[in-house]
Amino acid sequence: MKIRVLGCHGSQLPNHNTTSFLLEKNVLMDAGTVTPVLTLEEQLRIDYIFVTHAHLDHVRDIMFLVDNLSYAKRERPLIICSSRGIIENIHRHLFNDVIWPDFSKIPSARAPLIKFEILTPGRKKVLGDMQVRAIGVHHTVETMGFMLESQGKTVLFLGDTGPTDGVWKAARAVKDLKAIFVETSLPGSMQDIADKTGHLTPVTLACELKKLKNAKPDIYLYHMKPRYAGVISREVAAIQNRKIHIVKDGQVIRL
Template identity: 40%
Template structure:
């Protein structure tokens, strides 16, 4: 499995792209920066998008991706998430007011976007991947995912404060090669992180004690104004080491 870190930050600034990961050039995990990091030709190869939640820094690129591919693709981009998130995308983003409803454009029979619901805790086949979604703790309904191609699996947390079901899913996942987790704020803002459904390095360390598997751990969604502080605190973690996700880098998991 090849995972390209298009953007790995929770805010946008110079050299900081919003959260978006591309798996094997086909499957997008959140869509904050897809249109600012990929060429138009490469955007057209994306078949599926997993959205963790409705917040703008995770879906802004999805709106622009739909517009970019209008008249370019013959098949719709399939957008997947848990039912509340799908409903929010239709109601608040692709609603014909904030943005055109590309689920009926250029025509209802040949839309550029189609929406698909994932039931929590059940594996679903999305292209060549088996995907399982579970709810995580955030200020709006949100999901984390385990994605498997049969040879390897990765866990993508999205935005989440302290949670439970995601780690239970991790513990029963075979061939779990990597966790891509969040660390949005430095430790001194722990109270704010908890109120807003996020993690600090200290809170992340406590979350990782719920794991019963050994695997690589990568942190993303750092807020740009706190990057150096968060990275320093991540290096001080004991037990499982946590590496900051490197924007622009392509990671290879499982058998090459």
């Protein structure tokens, strides 16, 4: 499985893009940064976007991507996948004919540019050559992690989250889970703010990783606030007995 990191930060600054991962050529995990990075040809190949939650740093470029697809006259729809509540947030607050056109009716309701695919949390669904399961995590708004199986490999993407349980239990139950992508937004000195805003620090990350017990997937950390990346990295280095990698914008990961 090939995963290209289009953006992996918790805020935007020059050379620091907000969250989006491209799986193979046609699947996006979140869409914080897509159109400034992918060529139009690459954008036209995208079939699915899994959305962890409706915060702007994870959905912003769905808008510009759809706009590009519309002028490129693409015929098949872009499928936006998430739980019912998250889909409703996106539809009501973004594609509402005020902030952005409602592309689920453009060019026509019968053949629109976007379609919404509602995933029931905890239930597996087959989409293309993937099997996917949404699992709720603990952020300030409704947020899903996604367990995704493709080409015989299983990967877990957690969205923004503070301490949570169900998703770690699900991770333990998967035989040969290859990798977990998990956020670490703030340093330990900002634990208070992290708790209030539903994020992890290296301190709470270490506690969360203990919930994996004997499972040892590769751990990929992302969603750092850029100004704290140095101190977070130093704090993470103290976590023992785990294969932890800090993700970089533009990196290509092969599992």
